[in-house]
Amino acid sequence: MATAAPPVQKTTIPFWRDTRILAILFQVLFVVLVVGVLWFFYTTMMAGLRQANLLPSFAFLSQPASFSIGESVIAYDPSNTYGYALLIGVLNTIRVAIAGVILATIIGIILGISRLSENWLLRNVATVYVEIVRNVPLLLQLFMWLALTQTFPRQQDSISIFGLIYLHNRGVTMAWPETGSDFGAWVPWLWLGLLAGIAFYVVRRIQFARRDRPGVAMPQAFLLAGAIVTIGYLFVGLTNGEWPLSLSIPELQRFNFVGGIGLTPGFAALLAGLVIYTSVFIGEIVRSGIQAVNKGQREAARALGLTPGQTLRLVIFPQALRIMIPPMTSQYLNLTKNSSLAVAVGYPDLFSIAGTTLNQTGQTVPVIMMVMAAYLTVSLVTSLFMNWYNKRIQLVER
Amino acid sequence: MKRQLLIVLVGALAMILAACGGQTPQAPASPAPADTSAPAAPADTAAPTATEAPPATTAPPAGGETQQPTAGGRIQTILTRGELICGVNQVLPGFGNVDSAGEFSGFDVDFCRAVAAALFDDPTAVQFRPLTAQERFTAVQTGEVDVLIRNTTWTLTRDGSVGLDFGPVTFYDGQGMMVRIDSGIETLEDMEGATICVQSGTTTELNLADNFRAIGVNFTPQVFEDADQTAAAYDAGQCDGFTTDKSGLVSYQTKLAVPADHKILDVTMSKEPLAPSVLQGDAQWADAINWIVLATIQAEEFGITSENIGDFLSSDNPDIRRFLGVEGELGQGIGLPNDFAARIISNVGNYEEIYNQNLGPETPFNLPRGQNALYTDGGLLYSPPFR
Numbered sequence: 001m002a003t004a005a006p007p008v009q010k011t012t013i014p015f016w017r018d019t020r021i022l023a024i025l026f027q028v029l030f031v032v033l034v035v036g037v038l039w040f041f042y043t044t045m046m047a048g049l050r051q052a053n054l055l056p057s058f059a060f061l062s063q064p065a066s067f068s069i070g071e072s073v074i075a076y077d078p079s080n081t082y083g084y085a086l087l088i089g090v091l092n093t094i095r096v097a098i099a100g101v102i103l104a105t106i107i108g109i110i111l112g113i114s115r116l117s118e119n120w121l122l123r124n125v126a127t128v129y130v131e132i133v134r135n136v137p138l139l140l141q142l143f144m145w146l147a148l149t150q151t152f153p154r155q156q157d158s159i160s161i162f163g164l165i166y167l168h169n170r171g172v173t174m175a176w177p178e179t180g181s182d183f184g185a186w187v188p189w190l191w192l193g194l195l196a197g198i199a200f201y202v203v204r205r206i207q208f209a210r211r212d213r214p215g216v217a218m219p220q221a222f223l224l225a226g227a228i229v230t231i232g233y234l235f236v237g238l239t240n241g242e243w244p245l246s247l248s249i250p251e252l253q254r255f256n257f258v259g260g261i262g263l264t265p266g267f268a269a270l271l272a273g274l275v276i277y278t279s280v281f282i283g284e285i286v287r288s289g290i291q292a293v294n295k296g297q298r299e300a301a302r303a304l305g306l307t308p309g310q311t312l313r314l315v316i317f318p319q320a321l322r323i324m325i326p327p328m329t330s331q332y333l334n335l336t337k338n339s340s341l342a343v344a345v346g347y348p349d350l351f352s353i354a355g356t357t358l359n360q361t362g363q364t365v366p367v368i369m370m371v372m373a374a375y376l377t378v379s380l381v382t383s384l385f386m387n388w389y390n391k392r393i394q395l396v397e398r
Numbered sequence: 399m400k401r402q403l404l405i406v407l408v409g410a411l412a413m414i415l416a417a418c419g420g421q422t423p424q425a426p427a428s429p430a431p432a433d434t435s436a437p438a439a440p441a442d443t444a445a446p447t448a449t450e451a452p453p454a455t456t457a458p459p460a461g462g463e464t465q466q467p468t469a470g471g472r473i474q475t476i477l478t479r480g481e482l483i484c485g486v487n488q489v490l491p492g493f494g495n496v497d498s499a500g501e502f503s504g505f506d507v508d509f510c511r512a513v514a515a516a517l518f519d520d521p522t523a524v525q526f527r528p529l530t531a532q533e534r535f536t537a538v539q540t541g542e543v544d545v546l547i548r549n550t551t552w553t554l555t556r557d558g559s560v561g562l563d564f565g566p567v568t569f570y571d572g573q574g575m576m577v578r579i580d581s582g583i584e585t586l587e588d589m590e591g592a593t594i595c596v597q598s599g600t601t602t603e604l605n606l607a608d609n610f611r612a613i614g615v616n617f618t619p620q621v622f623e624d625a626d627q628t629a630a631a632y633d634a635g636q637c638d639g640f641t642t643d644k645s646g647l648v649s650y651q652t653k654l655a656v657p658a659d660h661k662i663l664d665v666t667m668s669k670e671p672l673a674p675s676v677l678q679g680d681a682q683w684a685d686a687i688n689w690i691v692l693a694t695i696q697a698e699e700f701g702i703t704s705e706n707i708g709d710f711l712s713s714d715n716p717d718i719r720r721f722l723g724v725e726g727e728l729g730q731g732i733g734l735p736n737d738f739a740a741r742i743i744s745n746v747g748n749y750e751e752i753y754n755q756n757l758g759p760e761t762p763f764n765l766p767r768g769q770n771a772l773y774t775d776g777g778l779l780y781s782p783p784f785r
Contacts, residue, residue, distance in 0.1 A: 053678050054560075067603050078608070154635045253591060355532050355598065359599035360599070364536055
């Protein structure tokens with residue numbers, strides 16, 4: 001009798017009261033809205049650009065750039081293309097980012113450990129340092145570093161350190177190894193050393209694995225590789241009478257130092273600024289990582305008779321590392337992205353060169369898109385690597 | 399997937415552009431102002447509107463979303479807004495400089511005032527937007543400034559693919575090189591291996607590379623975005639040479655720690671005709687800027703100054719009567735009031751007055767007129783007839 005009623009009632013629920021349908025509907029609506037807004041921006045932009053006869057095009061990339069760049073990792077000439085100039089910019093950004101990440105990590109770890117030191121002076125100096133540096137905007141710090149480079153003496157009156165390093169207001173010039181004409185003869189030795197080192201390492205690891213005992217193979221491998229390379233160096237040098245690598249000592253010519261390697265004030269200021277600024281944040285991450293390790297671990301290590309140094313190095317730090325890696329990744333990304341402030345101190349990074357490019361060509365939209373894509377790529381690669389490393393050092397549950 | 403990402407990126411970019419361009423509040427389309435020369439409400443919805451206009455009355459919603467400003471779009475926008483937005487330099491004494499009281503002064507700045515005078519009969523109805531060399535074109539492209547008068551060199555690329563339209567040359571300049579006297583540099587050939595300070599985003603940067611490439615001399619550029627920083631780096635001795643337009647060098651030399659230690663080499667590395675520019679695609683506005691600049695030159699040729707303009711207003715010479723708008727309808731054709739030339743001269747002055755006030759013998763720069771004299775005096779300034 002009343003058996004037919006319930007199913008009828010069920011089917012009469014209108015769709016606007018059916019949560020399952022509504023959930024899908026809202027999502028569709030949201031997507032339509034987002035796409036619509038973006039489409040509106042896109043069409044507005046294109047209309048505006050068309051009106052100004054500025055339609056985006058990538059044709060400029062193959063045109064000669066005809067501006068010069070102060071420093072580059074690989075050879076560059078104003079007759080090279082805009083595309084190549086932008087590549088120089090990418091390389092310059094990567095150069096300062098890699099140097100910055102390495103230095104910031106080293107200083108950051110020292111800083112983090114100092115903050116937890118039992119030495120009153122060290123601990124408080126580190127605290128004051130952290131509080132000052134992290135509360136001053138980076139751009140301001142960069143200007144300060146640049147101004148500092150200008151207070152150094154002129155090149156003629158450089159501060160000389162044993163005649164190998166010269167400090168002056170155009171940066172730092174220092175002696176640097178230089179490849180001689182016999183460098184080619186030495187190259188096979190380098191490969192031999194590398195292969196021997198790797199082979200030794202692999203064999204030792206297999207031996208350890210068979211015996212199921214822990215062991216250290218890396219230092220010996222390095223020693224072996226180093227020995228082979230040194231023997232090769234001596235061999236080539238003694239048989240040919242000329243060393244494959246020699247030290248190039250900088251000499252002051254009419255305007256600039258010739259020989260050695262130089263760091264420009266822009267690079268020095270940018271690197272110093274980025275390293276000092278980021279190291280403070282890394283220091284805090286290190287400190288929190290160490291403090292997050294259960295204090296029982298420290299007590300147990302001390303009870304086993306490990307020195308404080310050993311406790312830190314062998315027990316605490318490896319565990320703290322697992323906690324530190326994810327926030328560390330974002331600091332590395334920050335450093336890379338902050339390097340775009342280079343334009344303020346006259347270092348030709350990607351952003352600076354892109355600025356010149358868009359200024360000379362008027363192709364604002366394509367250039368900015370390329371810059372965004374470049375930073376995104378660098379960031380994603382960094383992040384992928386750090387995630388891989390993070391996974392590798394995770395605790396393996398047995 | 400890639401396509402979607404692209405659209406998202408472009409969208410984000412558009413937002414950025416919109417944010418940059420839209421510093422003026424986007425009030426609802428305002429009613430036609432009291433100014434009788436404004437026939438209709440602006441059709442351009444993107445136009446910033448006057449904040450002082452009461453939004454109460456028959457605010458006509460701009461129905462057709464026409465992005466294309468019809469002829470006179472920009473002029474209409476400016477009239478509705480009630481002031482001109484002019485992109486200028488703020489760190490180049492003599493051309494565009496801001497003093498400690500926040501007052502702008504200089505040769506380029508006075509041309510901004512001339513434009514404001516022509517439009518509003520009020521040289522103060524102008525808002526100065528200080529721009530670096532790097533920012534300036536984007537500011538024009540996005541419509542942030544109505545006109546760019548910022549010692550900008552007229553080049554084909556900028557006229558074409560950068561999307562600008564240039565007015566007549568206001569100042570004929572050339573690129574020079576400043577060095578320390580004790581460096582012993584006499585010519586560019588002496589500069590092998592030297593470091594040279596230059597500002598980014600300028601024609602100077604390109605000319606420098608071209609010139610040294612041509613003579614086969616190697617150099618290291620030290621590029622800064624900010625002009626003051628460039629000069630400061632040179633002053634500190636981080637560079638052996640400092641290059642920019644010669645007028646700029648004269649101006650910066652006064653700012654150096656010991657100006658007498660430096661000299662400007664005789665060589666001129668390029669032609670640098672400095673001209674005002676507007677966004678491509680608005681012919682009427684470009685015409686207006688054209689003839690506003692030419693009016694200052696024509697006024698000098700006629701000998702009309704801000705002091706004696708009263709005498710000329712009653713002149714019998716039909717050329718002068720037309721020029722000053724006493725008779726005829728010259729201004730109308732380019733979207734300006736008929737007496738625009740008279741407004742410019744009485745409020746700001748003719749070319750000579752503008753020049754002398756900012757760069758002439760009574761200023762620290764004391765730049766000779768040279769190429770910037772009237773054609774009748776052997777210079778290059780020549781105005782087509784006003785008829």
